[in-house]
Amino acid sequence: MAGSGDGDWWRGAVIYQVYPRSFQDSDGDGIGDLKGVTARLDHIASLGVDAIWVSPFFKSPMADMGYDVSDYRAVDPMFGTLADFDALLARAHALGLKIIIDQVISHTSDQHAWFQESRSSRDNPRADWYVWADPKPDGTAPNNWLSIFGGPAWEWDGTRMQYYMHSFLASQPDINFHAPAVQDAMIEEMRFWLDRGVDGFRLDACNHYFHDAKLRDNPPARRMAAHDIPETNPYGFQEHLYDKTQPENLAYLKRIRALLEEYPGTVAVGEVGDGERAPQTVGLYTSGGDTLHFCYTFDLFGTEFSPRVFRETVTKFLKASADGWVCWALSNHDVMRHVSRFAEAGDDPNRIGRLAIAILVALRGTICIYQGEELGLPEAEIAYEDLRDPYGIRFWPSFKGRDGCRTPMPWSRDEPQAGFSTAKPWLPIPGEHKARAVDVQEADPRAMLHFYRRALAWRRENPAIQCGDIDFVEAGDDILAFTRTRGGETILCLYNIAREPQDWPLPAAYATALADPLSAPGITVNRKMLRLPAYGWAFLRKPG
Structure with missing residues (x-):
């Protein structure tokens, strides 16, 4: 497990996000459910992750796909029952997986x-x-x-x-968190799930709890x-x-942490979307040991795939949260899948996908991967008449919404509905996703799925990568370079985020270094120079 002890298992952990309605349908209604998630837990465990974040499954009219909760203590019938959740929790724990559930309490x-x-x-x-x-x-x-x-x-x-x-x-x-009774009520809603044995909460929109009382x-x-109009959305x-x-938010997050302290080993990860203020907000919300354990940020969800973005983003957050902890992700249920965001015309999406996870696994912090990215799934193109996302329907066609990253998991290429369901699924499954189905990739040792397993195992087996210090190295516009250090071990991580090979002069300390087996094929290392192929990466251990 991640971390240096069970109480801090979350430090350096890998979390796998499950979007239940698109993971596996067990009852033939075209919508994924909790029994379906339980049936596929072996797949998740095989990746070598530490925990699963389960997106909302609570009772809801589904205006926003479950992020509009009408009963915090009930499972929506489309997903099953409380007994189904208990069975999911028990099976996950038997496999050594922790379960983190969404708590959507800002509204x-x-x-x-x-x-x-x-x-x-x-x-x-x-x-x-x-x-x-x-x-x-x-x-x-x-x-x-x-x-x-x-x-x-x-x-x-x-x-x-x-x-x-x-x-x-x-x-x-x-919700009006200025009302003390509301604060107390929400604590009890969370206690209900802690008493059932969950291992923590992902706190949706956690910086939205309080509003300015003066309006x-x-x-x-x-x-x-003046003409620089931001995005499509006003x-x-x-x-x-x-x-x-708002300032009052911090005191309530401390109340949540105090609740979790009653249940050893449980954690709270806050979702923070706060624009330019995000690094400072994450730092505030994760510092002192009495706030949130770590925070999840949107800041690697952009379209620019460059050394500058990774270097500046990670540096800003780690500087602002020196006493805290950050969770990094490249995709989730709210953004275009990163293979499609990062790839340019003519790029091989498999090379982009491998390079991206090679970066993610080496970052300092906890990391989160989203279902389907281990298959290298690209964003699905959804016709307007098939849209289900109210956000996309509202802003079509300039913004097509979030349905393209929410399509069902393809399990079997040749089965009806790719093995997800026996009925027409709630969103269509593209043919290109079926070609990347789990059974296809299981049979191909060169497939993305197997590389994800190797990359996550490498992270888990290297303490310097999992929880060591990170220091960025200046390497020009096309190469991202940083070291990870813990104790007497230092690993140099190098990435060529360019479409042409790049030569990089090796520091003297690495003149006799050998490339780690997880490095990309085609790496050339001699005493003075390292050659990285296009979209290639190398991990070099400093000789002892």
């Missing part, structure tokens, strides 16, 4: 009983459990805050004759030029100083 579904009561009047017991505000004198929204999913972050309610805040869909009202307007975003026009990442 609920508008179908949650709490919200139904809160909206019924201004004086009911839960009247202040959500963010309610009076309109301006002209009837417009209380301030200029925007929803991440487009448009104002306020929705009018004709019963209370007030607006309620929603950072996401209008059917996802924001001050956000200022305009700083931009290079959300980027603002500096989000008041609708999230």
Whole structure:
């Protein structure tokens, strides 16, 4: 296991994200479920990961695919039952895998009983459990805050004759964490799952728990030029100083940590999307030993695949969180798969995929891989009529949404629906994904799947890589270079993020070094020079 002891197993760990509705269908309705996840746990265990992050499976009207919870203690029938979850947990633990579940507590579904009561009047017991505000004198929204999913972050309610805040869909009202009773209630919702034996929580949108109590307007975003419009979504026009990442948040994260301390070995990983402030926010949220164990960042989810991006991003976060811990990922259920983001026309996606995981496994921190990336799956092209993601439907065609990274796992090339289901799946499975099915890759020792297993085993077997210090080495525009050091061992990690071979003069200390077996084929090393093939990498151990 990762880390130096069971209590800190998460340091340097590898987490595998499962998106249940797309992993395995066990009952023939075209939607993945918990029994399906249990049936495929051996595949996950074979990768050599430490833990599984299971995306939401709670009772929900599914307006945002389960990130709109209507009952935190119930499994949605489409995913199964509490007994199915208990069986999943037991089987995972038997395989040596820990289970981390999503906790989506910054907001609920508008179908949650709490919200139904809160909206019924201004004086009911839960009247202040959500963010309610009076309109301006002209009837417009209380301030200029925007929803991440487009448009104002306020929705009018004709019963209370007030607006309620929603950072996401209008059917996802924001919880009011300024109310002490809400804080207590959410702690108990988490305790329910800890008592069932989960090993921790991935805290969705954890910097969104508190809003500015004065409801001050956000200022305009700083931009290079007036015509430099950010993205497709107007959300980027603002500096989000008041609708999230408020000072009060830290004290509540400490309450969550105190709860977890009652259950030794459990962890909390916070999802932080905070633009330019993200490094400082992650540092604050993971420092001191009494906050979150580590934080998950979006900052490697861009489209630029360059040494500069990796060097600057990792440096900023590690500097800001010197007393904390960062979790790195290249893909998840919210972004285009990284093989498609990073590849240019004419690139071999297999080379891109191998290079990407070779970088990820060598970074300091915990790492997370998303289901299907071990197969090198590219982003799926989804027709408008097949879209299910409300975000994509809202901004089509300039933004096609998140369905392209959420298509079902291809298990068997020649089985109906690639072995995912016996029925038509909720999203189509592309032919190019079927060609990369698990059974195809299991039979090919050169396949991406086997390289992932070797890369994760290499990380696990090298303490300097898993938990050692990292220092970046200047190597020009095309080569990413850094060392990982622990005790008396130093490993030099080199990556050619270019389409042509690159020569790099070896430091004298590595003149007699040999390339590690995990290095890319085609590496040439002599006493003065190392040649890296296009999109190649090398790991050199400093001679003792």
